[in-house]
Amino acid sequence: xxxxxxxxxxxxxxxxxxxxxxxxxxxxxxxxxxxxxxxxxxxxxxxxxxxxxxxxxxxxxxxxxxxxxxxxxxxxxxxxxxxxxxxxxxxxxxxxxxxxxxxxxxxxxxxxxxxxxxxxxxxxxxxxxxxxxxxxxxxxxxxxxxxxxxxxxxxxxxxxxxxxxxxxxxxxxxxxxxxxxxxxxxxxxxxxxxxxxxxxxxxxxxxxxxxxxxxxxx
Amino acid sequence: xxxxxxxxxxxxxxxxxxxxxxxxxxxxxxxxxxxxxxxxxxxxxxxxxxxxxxxxxxxxxxxxxxxxxxxxxx
Numbered sequence: 001x002x003x004x005x006x007x008x009x010x011x012x013x014x015x016x017x018x019x020x021x022x023x024x025x026x027x028x029x030x031x032x033x034x035x036x037x038x039x040x041x042x043x044x045x046x047x048x049x050x051x052x053x054x055x056x057x058x059x060x061x062x063x064x065x066x067x068x069x070x071x072x073x074x075x076x077x078x079x080x081x082x083x084x085x086x087x088x089x090x091x092x093x094x095x096x097x098x099x100x101x102x103x104x105x106x107x108x109x110x111x112x113x114x115x116x117x118x119x120x121x122x123x124x125x126x127x128x129x130x131x132x133x134x135x136x137x138x139x140x141x142x143x144x145x146x147x148x149x150x151x152x153x154x155x156x157x158x159x160x161x162x163x164x165x166x167x168x169x170x171x172x173x174x175x176x177x178x179x180x181x182x183x184x185x186x187x188x189x190x191x192x193x194x195x196x197x198x199x200x201x202x203x204x205x206x207x208x209x210x211x212x213x214x215x216x217x218x
Numbered sequence: 219x220x221x222x223x224x225x226x227x228x229x230x231x232x233x234x235x236x237x238x239x240x241x242x243x244x245x246x247x248x249x250x251x252x253x254x255x256x257x258x259x260x261x262x263x264x265x266x267x268x269x270x271x272x273x274x275x276x277x278x279x280x281x282x283x284x285x286x287x288x289x290x291x292x
Binding site for chain 2: 009011012013016017095096097098099100101102103106107109124125126151152153154155156157159160161163164167168169171172174175180183184185
């Protein structure tokens with residue numbers, strides 16, 4: 001996907017993070033590569049150390065197992081952090097939630113409404129990729145469905161109904177997609193399968209749908 | 219009938235309703251709109267499927283104007 005300037009208004013919240021460079025497709029791609037490199041940097045030394053230990057001194061196998069565990073746990077913790085951005089919050093329920101759901105439903109099409117009812121996430125096509133918007137974060141499926149970028153972002157009122165929190169994020173995203181990604185905190189970037197298995201089971205179909213919706217050919 | 223709504227703890231609250239040809243109703247809507255801006259809300263208008271725009275003046279001909287709070291990372 002080419003990095004092209006997006007027209008339209010700039011999200012006012014971007015001024016609060018003036019030191020951050022504006023996110024675009026190129027920056028996303030570079031960030032993704034950096035995350036992949038970092039993962040390798042975490043995994044490879046532990047694997048190498050484990051293999052070397054066993055090769056040099058087989059009695060050190062338990063220590064090698066600890067190395068293997070580290071090589072497995074660290075990427076898992078990162079993926080967990082990514083999945084956490086869409087973890088559902090406690091809901092007040094009742095009339096406020098129903099009212100908020102009505103407004104959110106008016107903002108999206110039938111497909112997104114149906115997906116939200118099943119998974120709690122709104123699927124929103126963007127120019128950077130397919131977005132899944134939750135109450136306190138969003139996932140961006142990009143790179144032809146091979147990468148998911150997890151963003152931690154929320155509205156500054158924890159007492160809002162769940163659907164209203166999503167609607168806040170959705171409207172901001174629609175107004176300025178790059179600004180939205182700039183304001184949000186990056187929590188994870190990596191393969192969708194790594195995040196998927198850490199997501200609540202009910203939410204996984206939303207990620208599957210976003211991956212399927214990604215164009216396979218650029 | 220155009221509507222100005224604010225997303226809040228009740229789901230949403232309708233702050234004003236107006237028709238473009240009713241100047242008094244428009245004036246009331248403009249006052250309500252400015253009051254929300256002063257409270258720190260941002261005004262959003264849908265501009266087509268998947269698109270929204272922030273506005274700083276009440277678009278009298280819009281069907282729905284939604285007031286939202288700022289977002290932040292973290």
